[in-house]
Amino acid sequence: MSAAQETVSAGSANTARYVIYACLIILALLYLLPLYVMITTSLKSLDEIRAGDMLALPRDPSTAAWVKAWGEACIGVTCGGIKGYFWNSIRMVVPAVVISTLLGALNGYVLTKWRFPGHKLVFGMMLFACFIPFQAVLIPMARVLGTFGLANSTAGLVFVHVVYGLGFTTLFFRNYYEAFPDELVKAAMIDGAGFFRIFWRILLPSSGPIIVVTIIYQFTNIWNDFLFGVSFSSGEASPMTVALNNLVSSSTGVKEYNVDMAAAVFAALPTLFVYVVAGRYFVRGLMAGAVKG
Amino acid sequence: MTTIEPVPVVEQRRSGPSFADRLRGTLPKIVLAPSFAIILVFVYGFILWTVYLSFTRSRILPVYDLVGLDAYYRLWSQPNWYMAMKNLAIFGVLYIGLCIAIGLFIAILMDQRIRAEGVLRPIFLYPMALSFVVTGTAWKWFLNPGLGLEKTMHNLGWESFKFDWLVNTDMAIYTVVIAGVWQASGFVMAMFLAGLRGIDGEIIKAAQIDGAPTVSIYRRIIIPLLRPVFLSAFIVLAHMAIKSYDLVIALTGGGPGNATELPSTFMYSYTFTRSQMAVGSASAVMMLMGITAIIVPYLYSELREKHQ
Numbered sequence: 064m065s066a067a068q069e070t071v072s073a074g075s076a077n078t079a080r081y082v083i084y085a086c087l088i089i090l091a092l093l094y095l096l097p098l099y100v101m102i103t104t105s106l107k108s109l110d111e112i113r114a115g116d117m118l119a120l121p122r123d124p125s126t127a128a129w130v131k132a133w134g135e136a137c138i139g140v141t142c143g144g145i146k147g148y149f150w151n152s153i154r155m156v157v158p159a160v161v162i163s164t165l166l167g168a169l170n171g172y173v174l175t176k177w178r179f180p181g182h183k184l185v186f187g188m189m190l191f192a193c194f195i196p197f198q199a200v201l202i203p204m205a206r207v208l209g210t211f212g213l214a215n216s217t218a219g220l221v222f223v224h225v226v227y228g229l230g231f232t233t234l235f236f237r238n239y240y241e242a243f244p245d246e247l248v249k250a251a252m253i254d255g256a257g258f259f260r261i262f263w264r265i266l267l268p269s270s271g272p273i274i275v276v277t278i279i280y281q282f283t284n285i286w287n288d289f290l291f292g293v294s295f296s297s298g299e300a301s302p303m304t305v306a307l308n309n310l311v312s313s314s315t316g317v318k319e320y321n322v323d324m325a326a327a328v329f330a331a332l333p334t335l336f337v338y339v340v341a342g343r344y345f346v347r348g349l350m351a352g353a354v355k356g
Numbered sequence: 357m358t359t360i361e362p363v364p365v366v367e368q369r370r371s372g373p374s375f376a377d378r379l380r381g382t383l384p385k386i387v388l389a390p391s392f393a394i395i396l397v398f399v400y401g402f403i404l405w406t407v408y409l410s411f412t413r414s415r416i417l418p419v420y421d422l423v424g425l426d427a428y429y430r431l432w433s434q435p436n437w438y439m440a441m442k443n444l445a446i447f448g449v450l451y452i453g454l455c456i457a458i459g460l461f462i463a464i465l466m467d468q469r470i471r472a473e474g475v476l477r478p479i480f481l482y483p484m485a486l487s488f489v490v491t492g493t494a495w496k497w498f499l500n501p502g503l504g505l506e507k508t509m510h511n512l513g514w515e516s517f518k519f520d521w522l523v524n525t526d527m528a529i530y531t532v533v534i535a536g537v538w539q540a541s542g543f544v545m546a547m548f549l550a551g552l553r554g555i556d557g558e559i560i561k562a563a564q565i566d567g568a569p570t571v572s573i574y575r576r577i578i579i580p581l582l583r584p585v586f587l588s589a590f591i592v593l594a595h596m597a598i599k600s601y602d603l604v605i606a607l608t609g610g611g612p613g614n615a616t617e618l619p620s621t622f623m624y625s626y627t628f629t630r631s632q633m634a635v636g637s638a639s640a641v642m643m644l645m646g647i648t649a650i651i652v653p654y655l656y657s658e659l660r661e662k663h664q
Contacts, residue, residue: 083465090462091479094542097494098482104497116511117504170391177384185392187659192399194651196599198623198640200402202409202633206418226398229391258383287487289602290620294628304489308606311493320497327493331486338485342478345485346546 101331105129105324112320128321132329136322138310139298145326147299148306152286152333154217155302159224160281166225167232167277168270172262174233175240176248186237193230200227201294208295215300223295224285231284232277235348239273240266272344279341280348283334303330403644410637418633427634437639439614440622443529447618448597450533451540455593456586458537459544464574466545467552477549480542488539492606495535496522525615528608532600532616535607540596544589551585552578591654598646619643 100117106124107115115122134144174186204223205214213219243266251261292302301309307330311323338345411422431437462480466473483491498504501520509517521527555578563573601620608616610625619639627636 080468083468083470087462087465087470087476091476094479094483094538097491097498097538100498101494112503117498117508166391169387173384173388179385183659185388187655188400189392189395190655190659191651192395194595194647194655195399195403196620196640196643196647198601198620199406199644200399201406201623201640202418202627202637203402203405204398226394229395233391257380258387283485287489289487289489289605290624293605294624304487304602307493308489311496311606312609320500320503323493324497327490331490334485334487335482338478338482342481346481349484349543350547350550 101324101327105132105321105328107321109317109319109321128319128325129328131319132310132322132325136310136319136326137316138306138313141299145303145306145310145329148301148303149329151217151300152303155220155224156282156285159221159228159285160278162221163225163228163232163281164274164277166229167234168236168267168274169262170229170233171236171238171240172266174237175243176245176261176266177258186233189230189233191230192227193234197227197290201290205294215296215298217300219295220291220302223291224281224288227291228281228285232281235273235277235280236270239270243269272347275341275344276348279337279345282337283345283348286334406637406640406644410634410641412634414633414637416631416633427638430632431635431638431642434635436614436617436622437619440617440619440639443616444597444618446529447533447536447600448594450530451536451597452590452593454533454537455541455544456589458541459589460548460579460582462541462545463548463552466549477546480545482542483539484543486539488600488602489606491535491539492603495531495538496607499531499534522608523612525612528612528615532604532607536597536600536603539603540593544593547585547589548582551582555581587654591650594650595647598643598650619646 103119103121104112104117105128106121106126108123108125108127111122132144133146133149135142136144138145138148170189174182208214208219208223213222247265248261251265256264287304288302289304289308292305293308296302296305307326310326408420408422409418410427411424412419413421413423413426466476470476499519499522500506501523504519506517506519509519521531559577559581560573563577568576599620600618601624604610604616604618604621610617610621619642623636623639623643626632626639
């Protein structure tokens, strides 16, 4: 290759890099746009929203809409803002995540280290449960929750989320423990350690990463759930997502776009926070749910 | 994979297994049993229950007299159901196609030894952390015909710009596609990026030494090697498309009219607001059959490959 040709190819390589960077930056801006609009709109006054430009920065940023969304906005017949629903979601998410993660860890342990004939069928059936359209269980679940007096209660929603989260938590822990050396478990058994002792002393201490992945995955899924929330709860027992939808889609009175957006920001904050703090684990959870093995 | 049998190691001198040994043998099954029972009842039992309901005449409350395929006839004679199927076809094809195309495109750009990858990656992925309801709310505002994108374009001087898809019966389903692609394409990008990083660099180097241009290296070598990722992405997106419910509800509420009806919204409204539980059940069974047709072969091949 001659010197002249080299310069030419270096030049075009540079141009190519500029194009790549330009593409990526434009795409990144497009992905950020809805979030930017959501946040700036929540900081504007209604007059400014009506008169101004969606993309403009707020002239006089105020958190009035946030205060209103949190404590005063009317959802349905009550006007106490979204704070009650926010706590509903917290009260639903925490126990559901803890219970489903714990059960998933034990299931994964049994399915990899204490195998029995038919363990594969059991796992396959639990795995398929992850993917069913929940519409196929909605009516019976509504009947059962009603019969046991759990309809329209946080306890009922916790139960539902544990049941339909079990498949995923089991999948996560099973795949993780599959790679855990059997020799360690065998050695502990020869030393006389029992089922729970091996789990507690050997498996669990090295399960840190998968516990974080599972908790984040479950937290995000359950916090973001809408279908179960809207089917099995109503009024003041609703979780955050349902309340947000009721607020935004209500057609009574003046449409307060800034309050809607502030409420949406509140609904998005917990999962965004988790994503910012532990994004790496979040992505791992998504991938584990998507690509098995 | 070797399996560990709970063999009683120490106490083999005794004639039969002691109570403790037997407990030790069944304890794992006892631990697993509640979870499995829950799945059996609340997943498989409930599915059978729903299937049964679809063969009855249930309206506002379940009734249990079998009337055959009546509900299915009624389901398939509903214009609403055809609308839902048509919309699912449009949404499914565009959503899967665009997510894969955009995801792959960004992944390839990101794979060119980009300096700011650590900054860009989270930007493409964060929509996946949001709930569909938040996404729907944000896009509903963003695409608001009066105050959103349309007005911004007018302010920028493009007076004739018109964007009323959100309230336009023919176009509303495409707003669902846009919001859906915005939410999931970054995730598909991450899947492809992981796939790209897993490709053996030697193969690419060899092709470069042979003087193959970058474009044909991608077209001929890299993209064919990503076939498993295409499959995974397709499965995940297809199953998300069939289940899509929250996004439509938050963005368009199924409207205007029934313009953005999907099987999921159809099922919900027929069961819980229109008191046609049998028809609702029949539509749920249809959705389940669709997902089963996609998921079961995939799971079967995944589980089998891993065993070999």
